[in-house]
Amino acid sequence: MDQVFKALADPSRRAILDRLHASNGQTLTQLCEGMAMSRQAVSKHLAVLEAGNLVVCQWRGREKLHYVNPVPIQDIYDRWIGKYERDRLRALADLKRALEDNRDG
Amino acid sequence: MAEQQFVYVIYIESTPETVWQALTDDAFTRRYWAGRRIESEWIKGADVRLYAEDTNDIELHGKLLEYDAPRRLSYTWHCADQPTDVESTVTFELHPMGDSVRLTITHEPLPVQDTARQGWPAILSSLKSYLETGTPLSATEMWRRKVS
Numbered sequence: 265m266d267q268v269f270k271a272l273a274d275p276s277r278r279a280i281l282d283r284l285h286a287s288n289g290q291t292l293t294q295l296c297e298g299m300a301m302s303r304q305a306v307s308k309h310l311a312v313l314e315a316g317n318l319v320v321c322q323w324r325g326r327e328k329l330h331y332v333n334p335v336p337i338q339d340i341y342d343r344w345i346g347k348y349e350r351d352r353l354r355a356l357a358d359l360k361r362a363l364e365d366n367r368d369g
Numbered sequence: 370m371a372e373q374q375f376v377y378v379i380y381i382e383s384t385p386e387t388v389w390q391a392l393t394d395d396a397f398t399r400r401y402w403a404g405r406r407i408e409s410e411w412i413k414g415a416d417v418r419l420y421a422e423d424t425n426d427i428e429l430h431g432k433l434l435e436y437d438a439p440r441r442l443s444y445t446w447h448c449a450d451q452p453t454d455v456e457s458t459v460t461f462e463l464h465p466m467g468d469s470v471r472l473t474i475t476h477e478p479l480p481v482q483d484t485a486r487q488g489w490p491a492i493l494s495s496l497k498s499y500l501e502t503g504t505p506l507s508a509t510e511m512w513r514r515k516v517s
Contacts, residue, residue, distance in 0.1 A: 289374055320378045320473070331376040338490035342498075342506050 268336045271316030276301060277309045281318060284332040291327050374477035379493045381470050383500045385463045388470045389439035391496055392461055401495040401505040409444075411436050417444040431456075439463055446476070472496075 271277055283295060296306050310330060313319035320333045345353065381388060391397040395406040404422030409415050413436060419429040431445035443460040455478060462473040474489060495506040 289376075317378055317380070320376050322376055322475070331374070333376065333378050334490045335377055335379045335493055338494045342494050 265336075265339070267312075267316040268318065268340070271313050271318050274309070274312075276305070277313055280306065280309055280313065281332055284319065284330060288331050289322075289329040291329060295330065374475060375489070377474045377476075377489050377493060379472050379497055380466065381472060381497045381500050382468055383470055385439035385465050385470050387500060388463055388472055388496075389442070391500060392442055393438075397499075401499040402492055403495075409433055431459075434458065435460070 279299070280295060283299075284290060292303065292307060292310070295310075296303050299306060301309075310319060314321065317336050318333055320331050322329050322331065391401070393407065393409070393411060395408060398405055398407045398419075399422070402419075405428065406420045406422075407417065408420065409417040411433060413433055415433045417429075417431045417433050418427050420426065421428050427449050430447055430449065433444050435441050435443040441460065441462050443458060446457045446459050448454055457476060457478050459474065459476045462475075464471040464473075472493070474493070476489065491506070499505040
C-alpha cells in the first residue's frame with residue numbers, strides 16, 4: 265500500500281489519473297497533449313503509477329495504451345470504511361455535489 | 370474504441386489453479402460475487418450464466434469464447450435487464466508472479482450502466498480477500514442489496 269500512497273502523493277500524477285478516468289486507454293503521446301510537462305516527466309510519473317498498480321498498460325498493435333486501475337483504491341476504501349458507513353458517506357458526497365453544482369450553475 | 374475498454378489488475382496470493390476455480394466454480398462465486406452462481410459446461414460456444422442468489426433469475430448470460438485453464442478465460446456478456454446494451458466481452462488473464470497471481474480483467478465495451486464499472490473493483494477485492502483470508506469482503510454485501 266506504500267506505493268499506492270506514494271503514487272497518489274503528487275498533483276501531477278493525480279492529474280494523469282484524472283485524465284485517464286475521463287478518457288481511458290490513452291497512449292503516452294495523447295497523455296502529453298495539453299499537459300504542461302515534458303514527455304520524460306509524464307513517462308516517469310506513469311512508471312510510479314504503474315508501480316502502485318494504479319495504471320496498467322496494454323499493447324494494441326504498436327501502441328501502448330494506459331488504463332486507470334481503481335482496484336488499489338478499492339482496497340483503501342475497504343480497509344477504512346465500514347460496512348454501515350457506506351450509505352451515509354455516499355449520501356454526504358451526493359449532498360456536497362448537489363450543493364456545489366448549484367453554486368457553480 | 371480503447372476508451373470504452375476497461376482493464377483491471379489485481380495481485381492475489383494464490384495459485385493460478387485456485388484463482389481459475391474461483392472464476393469458474395459456483396461454490397466459489399457465490400462466496401465473493403455477492404451470492405451469484407456461475408454456470409456453464411465450459412466448452413467453447415457453451416452458454417455461460419450468472420444466477421441471482423435467491424430468485425434464481427438469470428442476471429447475465431453469454432457464450433464461452435476461450436477456456437485455456439488456468440491461463441485465459443473469455444466470454445460474452447449480456448445483462449438480462451439491459452437488453453439494449455451492445456454485447457460486450459469479458460476476458461480474464463492469469464499470470465503467476467512468484468507466490469501470487471496477477472489477474473487481469475478486460476471488459477469491452479463496458480456495459481453502459483455504472484454497476485459494472487463500479488462492480489469489478491469490488492468483486493476483485495472480495496475475491497482477493499476470500500482466497501487470501503477465507504472471508505469475502507463486506508463491500509459486495511452492500512452491492513448485493515443495491516443490485517438485487
